[in-house]
Amino acid sequence: MTKIGTDVHAAASILRSGGLVGLPTETVYGLAALVSLPEAVARVFRAKGRPTDHPLIVHVAGVDDLDRFARDVPPAARVLAARHWPGPLTILLRRSDAVADVVTGGRDTVALRAPAHPLAHALLAELGDGVVAPSANRFGRVSPTSAADVVAELGDAVDLVLDGGPCTVGIESTIVDLSGGVPRLLRAGQVTLAELREDLPDAEAAGDAAEPVAPGMLAAHYAPDARVVVLDPAVAPGEVARVVAPHVRDGRSVAVLAPDLIPGLLPPVEQLDAAGGPAAYARVLYARLREADRRGVDVLVVVPPPGDGIGAAVRDRLRRAAAGSAGTG
Numbered sequence: 001m002t003k004i005g006t007d008v009h010a011a012a013s014i015l016r017s018g019g020l021v022g023l024p025t026e027t028v029y030g031l032a033a034l035v036s037l038p039e040a041v042a043r044v045f046r047a048k049g050r051p052t053d054h055p056l057i058v059h060v061a062g063v064d065d066l067d068r069f070a071r072d073v074p075p076a077a078r079v080l081a082a083r084h085w086p087g088p089l090t091i092l093l094r095r096s097d098a099v100a101d102v103v104t105g106g107r108d109t110v111a112l113r114a115p116a117h118p119l120a121h122a123l124l125a126e127l128g129d130g131v132v133a134p135s136a137n138r139f140g141r142v143s144p145t146s147a148a149d150v151v152a153e154l155g156d157a158v159d160l161v162l163d164g165g166p167c168t169v170g171i172e173s174t175i176v177d178l179s180g181g182v183p184r185l186l187r188a189g190q191v192t193l194a195e196l197r198e199d200l201p202d203a204e205a206a207g208d209a210a211e212p213v214a215p216g217m218l219a220a221h222y223a224p225d226a227r228v229v230v231l232d233p234a235v236a237p238g239e240v241a242r243v244v245a246p247h248v249r250d251g252r253s254v255a256v257l258a259p260d261l262i263p264g265l266l267p268p269v270e271q272l273d274a275a276g277g278p279a280a281y282a283r284v285l286y287a288r289l290r291e292a293d294r295r296g297v298d299v300l301v302v303v304p305p306p307g308d309g310i311g312a313a314v315r316d317r318l319r320r321a322a323a324g325s326a327g328t329g
């Protein structure tokens with residue numbers, strides 16, 4: 001039976017003996033294994049149903065671990081880590097010998113991040129080692145943002161879930177590639193390209209966000225069961241109603257997710273709440289996608305948040321969720 005709790009010592013001893021722990025972070029929950037136990041790392045791939053060539057992020061206690069898990073660390077990495085760690089920024093570097101092939105799918109690079117959640121930090125401090133932790137969802141599905149979500153996703157495949165409450169950021173970390181050449185943003189998140197450019201003026205965007213720049217950044221990802229239809233952030237309320245109408249007419253269960261209540265939308269159409277601005281939208285996004293599935297919603301019509309920064313990161317996730325559910329237009 002899967003246990004949910006807050007016992008960091010128990011979590012540490014499970015990890016040391018090769019078990020898997022649900023790890024609360026400020027972004028999403030991870031599925032953790034000790035980085036120095038290749039057998040345990042292999043279990044993570046099996047539990048998620050994730051292809052073994054999709055590399056894992058190594059979570060560390062802080063800046064002092066950079067040279068332990070990476071080599072040829074550029075000064076820029078130290079600057080970014082000093083500024084953003086602990087926090088939702090993952091830095092791609094050349095890997096050191098402390099990182100086994102199974103962690104990186106044989107690549108010469110390693111993704112490092114120091115999470116900000118106090119339970120994650122306490123666990124890493126007690127272990128004195130790093131942990132791999134992909135998001136604790138089955139491959140291609142919505143990332144979990146609560147301990148209960150982790151159990152719903154993985155059940156008995158996880159030995160203990162540390163319950164750190166709901167995640168405060170709600171979407172995955174920003175990934176920046178400093179492994180060579182020009183710094184590149186590989187995944188959008190709460191830490192924006194504009195912020196990265198304050199320290200690294202030459203940092204580049206990943207290009208077309210539809211291109212899978214990091215393995216695992218497939219177009220189809222973050223997908224709920226419901227078909228997801230993403231509209232323009234500036235769409236007029238009347239247009240939302242026009243998109244919804246034919247689905248209702250055809251007898252489908254329809255829900256709308258939007259920054260504000262859409263006037264004139266009547267039951268049976270359900271309105272899911274993502275009010276309070278782009279950061280609040282990010283915080284509840286994955287919980288709302290899960291809620292839509294729990295309610296048996298067939299079609300989820302989404303009005304994304306506006307703006308650069310985390311608003312853009314939310315739109316990136318929604319685009320992938322729509323691709324995963326074949327819900328375009």
Ligand code: TXA
Nearest residue numbers: 027030055056109110111134135172173214215216217
């Ligand atoms: O916020 C987060 O980053 C969460 C929490 C748990 O920390 N973790 C997370 O892990 O989102 P995951 O495995 O679901 O996504 C990690 C992404 C994947 O797209 C993976 O391909 C990429 O990072 N990645 C990891 N190591 C890489 C490497 N060596 N080269 C290129 N991409 C890498």
Ligand code: MG
Nearest residue numbers: 134135136143
């Ligand atoms: Mg993931």
